[in-house]
Amino acid sequence: MKPFNDYINPVILELPPSGIRRFFDLVANTKGVISLGVGEPDFVTPWHVRESCFYALERGYTMYTSNFGTPELRKEITRFIQRSYGVDYEPLSEVLVTVGASEAVDLAMRTLLCPGDEVLVPEPSYVSYSPTVTMAGGVAVAVPTYVKDDFQLTVEALEKKVSPRTKMLILCYPNNPTGAIMTRPELEAIARFAEERDLIVLADEIYAELTYEGQHVCFAGLPGMRDRTVLINGLSKSHAMTGWRIGYVCGNKDFVAQMTKIHQYTILCAPIMGQMAALEALRNGDLEKSRMVNQYDQRRRFVVARFNQMGLTCFNPRGAFYAFPSITATGLSSDDFCEQLLAEEKVAVVPGTAFGASGEGFIRVSYASSMANLTAALDRIEAFVQRCKKRQAS
């Protein structure tokens, strides 16, 4: 037999492993770590949702569902999007329930991209977009965003990277890892750009419900954008339901029909237990959701203020559950900062570079953690930063 790698598709072989993965291994080998490196809620799924799943199991709901997802859930999703963001979708033809928002991202890429098609990916960016573009045969083109612009995506930055091969633009706001959100006028400018360049917009709005200042603006709700937008959302972040793997995609029925073909041949359907739980969460979960959002908001203010107090300038994140402070004052690179912090103070945060080259000089700090953990971790980070500054001075 030849070496194993000779059998592997070169596209996969050359795909770099996630920068998060490398850091994960480092953390796993250290004991007594307080981790602020987690990209999921620290809350357990609300009890009424878990309880509804037991009930579904008791009644024997253990079978396949429609490829699209149960009609009840699709209807509830369209109601949720209508009451939250004022956008209308037809439940039976314009909604597809997926295995997490991640599957929806992959489906969109595979359905829309032809070999060589370019996709504009604003950076710092969630780790999966570029690889899914590459795996679908497309070319991911990073569009850097900067702290001086509050990590806003500007048409100016897009103009520099757009080409005749550009087919798609990805928008992820509120943003992982920066916590940036986009306001309506800013998104309207992006919408005009998408129209002029005839681009499809993949709007990953998984953090939409975690918006603390201002109102989330659903991109599909902007004039003329509904049919141009593949809207992706899910219950993982809003309802603390990451492990249930329930996401969804809404869009023009012709898009949805094509995406559903891939979904039906590869996945068949999202798990029915998760779908039943999601139905309960959307129907009766607003109170628990707002309780969690309120907690995140308090922690957000606390964490950002502490970073600024200790001399790590922190951009004000208005959504998601991440702070993205600059660590340049320590004189360290993002990777060195995170590795030394882990070794010396046993606090795990993620280097900004895991989210693309433009994340250099930053760290991602998840505040989806208890106030007690956050307080202890920030005290340790402060001690570390003081030492770094002393070392720098001597």
Place this chain on the structure above:
Amino acid sequence: MEAGAKKQILDILQEDCRRSPEQIALMLGLEAEAVKAAIAEMEDERLILKYPALINPEKLGDDTVTAMIDVKVVPQRDLGFDQVAERIYRYPEVRSVFLMSGGYDLSVVIEGRTMKEVALFVAQKLAVLEHVQSTATHFVLKRYKKDGVIYDEKAEDNRLQVSP
């Protein structure tokens, strides 16, 4: 300070009253001085009554007995239930007293060292009170949850330590 912000301060203190005014101020985006002033004001007006610790008495190995007593009362003209309630809540053995809707009038929580002690208190002090019509004593056998805290639940974080 507006009522919404005061409520937020109270929510935080009810969760953990050891949070400092400085920390609360950061959490709510307020000035520390304003938080201190609001807390002092709420203490003055007895909106905040006390800052106790919530404990699990079973871990203490404490055999203190707790009973909940349903008390039926004949309300008094002009004074309603309040005067009878006062006659009851002045006893140090009485931990709480609530006026209830439904099948009885006052719910009285009593602590004592033994079941006998509690039973005697009910028989000798409570049941014989003028206007008390009847009592029914229920002893607490096991505590599962109090003030939103589940006794047997440990805060565990089972998430992956680093995830995207």
